[in-house]
Amino acid sequence: xxxxxxxxxxxxxxxxxxxxxxxxxxxxxxxxxxxxxxxxxxxxxxxxxxxxxxxxxxxxxxxxxxxxxxxxxxxxxxxxxxxxxxxxxxxxxxxxxxxxxxxxxxxxxxxxxxxxxxxxxxxxxxxxxxxxxxxxxxxxxxxxxxxxxxxxxxxxxxxxxxxxxxxxxxxxxxxxxxxxxxxxxxxxxxxxxxxxxxxxxxxxxxxxxxxxxxxxxxxxxxxxxxxxxxxxxxxxxxxxxxxxxxxxxxxxxxxxxxxxxxxxxxxxxxxxxxxxxxxxxxxxxxxxxxxxxxxxxxxxxxxxxxxxxxxxxxxxxxxxxxxxxxxxxxxx
Amino acid sequence: xxxxxxxxxxxxxxxxxxxxxxxxxxxxxxxxxxxxxxxxxxxxxxxxxxxxxxxxxxxxxxxxxxxxxxxxxxxxxxxxxxxxxxxxxxxxxxxxxxxxxxxxxxxxxxxxxxxxxxxxxxxxxxxxxxxxxxxxxxxxxxxxxxxxxxxxxxxxxxxxxxxxxxxxxxxxxxxxxxxxxxxxxxxxxxxxxxxxxxxxxxxxxxxxxxxxxxxxxxxxxxxxxxxxxxxxxxxxxxxxxxxxxxxxxxxxxxxxxxxxxxxxxxxxxxxxxxxxxxxxxxxxxxxxxxxxxxxxxxxxxxxxxxxxxxxxxxxxxxxxxxxxxxxxxxxx
Numbered sequence: 001x002x003x004x005x006x007x008x009x010x011x012x013x014x015x016x017x018x019x020x021x022x023x024x025x026x027x028x029x030x031x032x033x034x035x036x037x038x039x040x041x042x043x044x045x046x047x048x049x050x051x052x053x054x055x056x057x058x059x060x061x062x063x064x065x066x067x068x069x070x071x072x073x074x075x076x077x078x079x080x081x082x083x084x085x086x087x088x089x090x091x092x093x094x095x096x097x098x099x100x101x102x103x104x105x106x107x108x109x110x111x112x113x114x115x116x117x118x119x120x121x122x123x124x125x126x127x128x129x130x131x132x133x134x135x136x137x138x139x140x141x142x143x144x145x146x147x148x149x150x151x152x153x154x155x156x157x158x159x160x161x162x163x164x165x166x167x168x169x170x171x172x173x174x175x176x177x178x179x180x181x182x183x184x185x186x187x188x189x190x191x192x193x194x195x196x197x198x199x200x201x202x203x204x205x206x207x208x209x210x211x212x213x214x215x216x217x218x219x220x221x222x223x224x225x226x227x228x229x230x231x232x233x234x235x236x237x238x239x240x241x242x243x244x245x246x247x248x249x250x251x252x253x254x255x256x257x258x259x260x261x262x263x264x265x266x267x268x269x270x271x272x273x274x275x276x277x278x279x280x281x282x283x284x285x286x287x288x289x290x291x292x293x294x295x296x297x298x299x300x301x302x303x304x305x306x307x308x309x310x311x312x313x314x315x316x317x318x319x320x321x322x323x324x325x326x327x328x329x330x331x332x
Numbered sequence: 333x334x335x336x337x338x339x340x341x342x343x344x345x346x347x348x349x350x351x352x353x354x355x356x357x358x359x360x361x362x363x364x365x366x367x368x369x370x371x372x373x374x375x376x377x378x379x380x381x382x383x384x385x386x387x388x389x390x391x392x393x394x395x396x397x398x399x400x401x402x403x404x405x406x407x408x409x410x411x412x413x414x415x416x417x418x419x420x421x422x423x424x425x426x427x428x429x430x431x432x433x434x435x436x437x438x439x440x441x442x443x444x445x446x447x448x449x450x451x452x453x454x455x456x457x458x459x460x461x462x463x464x465x466x467x468x469x470x471x472x473x474x475x476x477x478x479x480x481x482x483x484x485x486x487x488x489x490x491x492x493x494x495x496x497x498x499x500x501x502x503x504x505x506x507x508x509x510x511x512x513x514x515x516x517x518x519x520x521x522x523x524x525x526x527x528x529x530x531x532x533x534x535x536x537x538x539x540x541x542x543x544x545x546x547x548x549x550x551x552x553x554x555x556x557x558x559x560x561x562x563x564x565x566x567x568x569x570x571x572x573x574x575x576x577x578x579x580x581x582x583x584x585x586x587x588x589x590x591x592x593x594x595x596x597x598x599x600x601x602x603x604x605x606x607x608x609x610x611x612x613x614x615x616x617x618x619x620x621x622x623x624x625x626x627x628x629x630x631x632x633x634x635x636x637x638x639x640x641x642x643x644x645x646x647x648x649x650x651x652x653x654x655x656x657x658x659x660x661x662x663x664x
Contacts, residue, residue, distance in 0.1 A: 060536060137578055181538075194582045204392060205582030206513075206539075215578055217571035217597055224597065224604040226578050239549035246469055246547055246558050248580060250526045250537030265549055265556065272556040 028174040031167040031325040037280070038322070040315045041171065044278045048254065049178045055276040057254055059179040064255035065245060065266060066172070068186035068193060068210075070300040071259045071282050072201060074163040076291040077154065078113065079299060081192045084147050086111065088131035096130075105130070129230035133213060137191060137226045145195045158329065161200045165282075166325045167317075168257075172201060180255065185209045185245055187237035187262050191228070209248040211236045241266035253277075259284065264305035267314065279314040281305060286320035289330075360506040363499040363657040369612070370654070372647045373503065376610045380586065381510045387608040389586055391511040396587035397577060397598060398504070400518035400525060400542075402632040403591045403614050404533060406495040408623040409486065410445065411631060413524045416479050418443065420463035428462075437462070461562035465545060469523060469558045477527045490661065493532045497614075498657045499649075500589075504533060512587065517541045517577055519569035519594050523560070541580040543568045569594045574601035585609075591616065596637035599646065611646040613637060618652035621662075 032038040047055040048062070069075035089099070089108040099105035104123035107115025116123060132140065153160055172182045184193060184203055190210030197203045214231040217224065236244040242265050245253065256263075256270040259282040267279040283302065284293050295303040309316050317323070325331055364370040379387040380394070401407035421431070421440040431437035436455035439447025448455060464472065485492055504514045516525060516535055522542030529535045546563040549556065568576040574597050577585065588595075588602040591614040599611040615634065616625050627635040641648050649655070657663055 060530065183538075190579075190582070198392065206515075206580065208582065212579060215575050217574045217601070219600070224574065224600040226574055226601075242549045242556065242558055243547050247522075247544060248538065250522070250540065268551070268556040269549070269558075 028177070029167065029170050031170055031323060031331075033322050033324050035322050037315050037317045040278070041174075041280075044255070044276065045174065045178050045180075048276055057275065061251065061254065062175075062178070062180040063183065063249060063251050063253045064172075064175050064180045065183045065185040065209075065249075065253040065257075065270070066168070067258040067260070067263045067266070068184050068188055069259075070284065071257055071263070072164055072168050072184070073160070074153070074290060075300050076284075076293070077299075079188065080153075080160045080163075081188050083151065083160075084144070084192065085127050085131045087147060087151060088143070089127060092131065125232070128213075128232075132189065132191075133228040133230040135228060137215060137228060140191055140228055141195045144192055148196050156327075161196055162329055163327060164200055165323070166328045166331065167323045168282075169201070169328070171257075172203075175255065176202065181207070183207045183209060183245075183249060183253075185236065185241050185256075185266060187211055187235070187240075189213075190236075209236055209244045211240075237262045239265045242269035245269065256280070257282070258305070260300045260302050261305045264308060267305065267309070271312065271314070279309070279312075280317065281309050281314065282317045283319060285318050286323075286326065288320075289326045290319060292320075360509070361499065361502050363502055363655060365654050365656050367654050369647050369649045372610070373506075373612075376587070376608065377506065377510050377512075380608055389607065393583065393586065394507075394510070394512040395515065395581060395583050395585045396504075396507050396512045396589075397515045397517040397541075397581075397585040397602070398500070398588075399590040399592070399595045399598070400516050400520055401591075402616065403589055403595070404496055404500050404516070405492070406485070406622060407632050408616075408625070409631075411520065412485075412492045412495075413520050415483065415492075416476070416524065417459050417463045419479060419483060420475070421459060424463065457564070460545075460564075464521065464523075465560040465562040467560060469547060469560060472523055472560055473527045476524055480528050488659075493528060494661055495659060496532055497655070498660045498663065499655045500614075501533070501660070503589075504535075507587065508534065513539065515539045515541060515577075515581060515585075517568065517573050517588075517598060519543055519567070519572075521545075522568075541568055541576045543572075571597045573598035577601065588612070589614070590637070592632040592634050593637045596640060599637065599641070603644065603646070611641070611644075612649065613641050613646065614649045615651060617650050618655075618658065620652075621658045622651060624652075 029038055029041065047053055048057040050056060066072055069079050086108050089105055093099055093109055099109060104116045104119035104127055108127060148161055151160060152158060153163055156163060176182055182203055184197060186193060188210050190208055190212045193208050193210055194205040197208050198205065212233045214229040214233045215226050216229055218227055241263065245266065252273045253270045254273065255278040256266050257280040258266060271277050271279050284291050286292060293300065294306060361370055361373065379385055380389040382388060398404055401411050418440050421437055425431055425441055431441060436448045436451035436459055440459060480493055483492060484490060485495055488495060508514055514535055516529060518525060520542050522540055522544045525540050525542055526537040529540050530537065544565045546561040546565045548559050548561055550559055573595065577598065584605040585602045586605065587610040588598050589612040590598060603609050603611050616623050618624060625632065626638060
C-alpha cells in the first residue's frame with residue numbers, strides 16, 4: 001500500500017517535473033502575436049540577461065519604466081482619473097450648493113466635458129483642488145479604493161481596473177522574471193494610482209512615480225497626519241518624466257514604454273544611455289476592441305513621438321495587429 | 333569508491349545542515365550589547381514576523397526608514413556632505429579667482445567654519461549652489477564617487493564610508509532577512525548619497541529619500557541630459573521627512589530610526605500608525621570611540637526628540653553602553 005503511494009507520488013512528481021519544464025519553455029508573451037515588437041522584446045531580454053554577452057546588464061541596473069494611461073490601461077473616452085474627479089464632484093455637490101451655478105462644477109455635474117474644457121486649465125485645476133485635497137493622504141487613498149472597486153467604464157460597463165492590457169501584464173511579469181525592476185512613470189496622480197497598482201500590476205506604491213500635489217505634515221489633536229493641499233507640486237509629464245525618474249529612481253532606465261507625446265522625453269532619456277536600450281510605444285489602432293487615435297487626439301496625443309520612434313527604429317506596437325488579446329476578460 | 337563519495341557527500345550535507353542551523357541561531361546583532369534596545373529590536377521583529385500572531389505585519393508593509401547622518405554614519409565634526417562642499421570649493425577655486433575675497437567662499441577656502449557660519453543660511457546656500465549645480469546628474473554622481481573614494485575624515489584619517497555604524501549595518505541586514513524593505517530618509521542631498529548607499533548599506537538608489545535641488549531636462553547637441561540647477565526643491569528634514577516618506581514610499585513606516593530633532597516628525601508619523609511600531613534614536617554618548625553630543629550641539633541636535641522618546645518609551649540607544657563595536661574597522 002505504502003509502495004503504491006510512493007509510485008503515485010513519484011509519477012505525480014514526474015508529471016509535475018515535465019509540466020514545469022514545459023511551462024518554462026512556454027511562450028512568455030502569449031497575448032502578443034508573432035511580429036516585430038514581440039521579437040524585439042524577446043531579443044532585448046535575452047541579450048541583456050545573458051551573462052558574458054556584449055549587451056549584458058547587471059541585475060541591479062535593470063530598470064524598466066512604464067507610462068500608465070494608454071500604456072498599461074485604457075485612457076478613453078477620458079483619463080480615468082478625470083472620471084474619478086467628476087464622480088467626486090457629484091458626490092461632494094450636496095455640501096456645495098453653489099456649484100450648481102458655478103463653472104467648471106456646473107458642467108461637471110452635467111457630464112458636459114466640453115463645458116469643463118471651456119473653463120481651461122484653470123477650471124481643471126479647480127476640479128482637481130476640490131476633489132483631491134483637504135483630507136489626509138489615508139482618507140484620499142480610501143476614497144480612491146472605494147471608487148476603483150465600484151465605478152464602471154461607460155463603454156465596457158466594467159470596473160476600470162479590468163481595462164488593463166493583458167499583453168502589458170505579461171510583459172511586466174516577463175521582465176520581472178528576468179530581474180528587471182518595473183516602475184510606473186505616469187502623468188497621472190501618484191496618490192490616485194498607489195492604492196491599486198500592487199494588486200493590478202504587481203507594482204508596489206514605492207515603485208510608482210507620478211504627478212503630485214503639496215502635502216503638509218500636521219499634528220491634529222496630537223495625531224500626526226499628512227494633509228493634501230490644493231496646490232500642484234510636480235507634473236510628471238513630458239520633460240517632467242526624466243526629472244521624475246531621476247528624483248524617484250535615481251537611475252536611467254534601460255527599458256521604457258509609453259504611448260503618447262507625453263512619453264517622448266522619457267524614451268529619449270532612456271535611449272540616451274550607454275549600451276542596449278529598449279524604447280516602445282503603444283499605438284492605439286483598434287477601434288473595435290479598444291480605441292483608435294493618435295495625432296489628432298486631445299487625450300493621449302501621439303504625433304512627434306511617433307515620428308521620432310519611426311525615425312530611430314524604436315518599437316511601435318500596432319495594437320490591432322500585434323495584440324491577440326487586449327483585456328484579460330477577453331480570454332474567458 | 334562511488335559509495336565512499338556518497339558517504340562523504342552525505343556527511344558533508346549533514347554537517348552543512350547542522351552548520352546552517354547553528355548559524356540561524358547565532359546572534360544576528362553581535363555588535364549590540366545585551367540591553368533594552370537589542371531586546372526591543374529582537375522582540376519587535378519576532379512579533380511582527382510571526383504569522384498568526386496579534387502583531388503580525390504582512391511582508392509588503394514592512395517598511396523601515398533610517399536617517400543617515402548620525403544614525404547610519406558619523407556626522408561630526410561637520411556633516412560629511414559639508415566637508416564635500418568645502419573640498420569642492422577648493423577644487424573649483426582656480427576657476428573662480430573672485431572667491432578669494434568673497435564670503436562665504438573666502439572662509440571655506442581657509443577652512444574657517446565660523447566664518448562660513450557667519451554668512452548664515454544665505455552663505456550656505458551659495459556654497460551648495462556653487463558646488464552642487466551646473467552639471468549633469470551623471471557628472472555630479474561621478475564627482476561624489478571620486479570624493480568618497482579619496483577624501484579622509486580629519487580625526488579618523490579614514491574614508492568617510494568607513495565611518496558607518498557596524499550595529500546599524502547588522503540591524504538593517506537583520507530587518508532585510510525578515511522581509512523588511514529598508515529606506516534611507518535623510519536631510520542630506522539625495523544625489524550625494526545615491527552613488528554609494530548600495531555598496532555601503534545595501535540600499536539601492538531608489539530606496540534613498542533625501543533633500544534635492546531642481547533638475548531640468550534638456551537636449552544638448554541632441555543628447556538628452558538632466559542638469560542640476562542652483563535652486564532648492566525639497567528639504568527632507570523635520571516635518572519634511574513624513575512628506576518625503578509619503579512622496580517616495582507612499583506608505584507609513586512600521587520601523588524608524590533617527591538621532592536628532594530633525595527625525596522627530598518621522599518618528600511621530602511612524603508611531604501614529606495602527607499596530608505595533610518601532611521608534612528608535614541613536615544617542616551619541618561616546619566621546620572616546622565616536623562623539624558625545626545632544627541638546628547643545630549645532631550638528632545633530634537632540635533635544636525635543638529625546639524628551640518625547642523618553643516620555644513615550646521609544647528606544648534610545650546609548651551608544652557607549654549599547655554598542656560593543658561602533659565602526660566595522662574596530663573588529664579586526
